[in-house]
Amino acid sequence: MKKSSIPPKSIESFIHAIDRSYYNYEDQFNMLQRAMSISSQELFEASQKLKKEAEHQKKVIASLTDATQILQSITIKRPKGSNQNKELTGIELAKLIEQQALQISEIEKQQNILLKNLEKRNKELNEYANIVSHDLKSPLRNIDTLIHWIKEDTKGEIETPVKNNLELIQQNIQRMDDLINGVLEYSVIDNVSRTPETNVDINILTTEILSSLQLPENITITIPYTLPIIKSDPVKIQKIFQNLINNAIQAMNKDKGEIGIEYEEKLNFWEFRIKDNGVGIAKKYHDKIFQIFQTLDDQKKSTGIGLSIVKKVVEFYNGKIWMESQQGIGSVFYFTLKK
Structure with missing residues (x-):
């Protein structure tokens, strides 16, 4: 028999390569077994779940897009020539939401300032109503007192027409007093701190x-x-x-x-x-x-x-x-x- 001319080292490398291929084949075979172990039902359910998640993400993005477009139309002036119906990318959408949040925060700050100013004005008006009512009532009381003195000093001497006129004056004084009280009551109704519930x-x-x-x-x-x-x-x-x-x-x-x-x-x-x-x-x-x-x-x-x-x-x-x-x-x- 003729001896082989292949060097021993080459044969060793060849045998080693064959051995590695067996190991690789075993790995592939294991993967194939794992894939085959997943039933078609499991694959279907996994696929359906992925589809639902994808649909949900689409709805979320669509809702955010609609919301930002509404906010845009209300609070942002688009530059002339810009495409009003252009779809926003994820980054643009995030920036727009951030911009809207900042604007809403600024509006809330302005509203708080306005409310504080209104509370201050309301307090000033209430104080003004009290001062005015006091100042208006003071001369009315003086007039009423003078009429009483006139009546007492002229008992039996005052003529009927004059007496009737004095009584008419007193009636109007009382009506004016009631009117002032009514205005004062009306002005303080909104004051929540006057009487606790x-x-x-x-x-x-x-x-x-x-x-x-x-x-x-x-x-x-x-x-x-x-x-x-x-x-x-x-x-x-x-x-x-x-x-x-x-x-x-x-x-x-x-x-x-x-x-x-x-x-x-x-x-x-x-x-x-x-x-x-x-x-x-x-x-x-x-x-x-x-x-x-x-x-x-x-x-x-x-x-x-x-x-x-x-x-x-x-x-x-x-x-x-x-x-x-x-x-x-x-x-x-x-x-x-x-x-």
């Missing part, structure tokens, strides 16, 4: 109001059932009931006057009703009577502030007030207070 028993409150009134003998006020207890400022709530009850008394023109105080509990609020069988109000005046200084009283006994105070207090508590009325039959005033 507490549990207000409407039964006790209405009893106190009725006991302080000079109720005419021909008028009866009825409360058919127990009224609720609400959390509120008792002074403000008293203004509502006192003004509405006084309004019903003044509007009474029947020999047998009837005034009723009722309520109904709703889901999120209380609905109160104060009704009377008085003169009634024409529909065209239903909005006017809630405006300040507006009155339907021909004799000008009313200041025209009472119902505007009621409306302002009700709206202060995010409630509503309205009325139903027919001339010659009577009126029903409704108002709501949130629980």
Whole structure:
């Protein structure tokens, strides 16, 4: 036999290469087995999950794009010639959101400054109202005192026309005093720091109001059932009931006057009703009577502030007030207070 001419080292390298190929084959075979061990169902579920995640990401990007486009249209002036419908890249979108966040932060700072200025102005107005009311009342008291002195010094000597004129002056002084008090009350309704909120028993409150009134003998006020207890400022709530009850008394023109105080509990609020069988109000005046200084009283006994105070207090508590009325039959005033 002829001897091989292949050097021993070459044969060794060849055998080593063959050996490495077996190892590589084993690795590939293991990978193939691993791939084959994954069932088709698992592959389908994994694929579906990836698709859902991709769809979710698309929706998030679309929502962010819509939001930023809206913000752009409101707060950013695009340069002329720019493409309004151009899609934003991820980096552009992030920059735009950052820009909007900075603008919103700046707006909030401006709003805080504005609120502080409004609070300061409101405090100044309240102080001004108190000063003005005091300054206006002082000469009224002086005039009233002088009239009393004139009456005392001229007892039995003063003529009837002069006496009537002096009484008319005193009536107007009283009306002016009531008007000043009304303006002062109206100006401080928004002041939340005057009286803290507490549990207000409407039964006790209405009893106190009725006991302080000079109720005419021909008028009866009825409360058919127990009224609720609400959390509120008792002074403000008293203004509502006192003004509405006084309004019903003044509007009474029947020999047998009837005034009723009722309520109904709703889901999120209380609905109160104060009704009377008085003169009634024409529909065209239903909005006017809630405006300040507006009155339907021909004799000008009313200041025209009472119902505007009621409306302002009700709206202060995010409630509503309205009325139903027919001339010659009577009126029903409704108002709501949130629980």
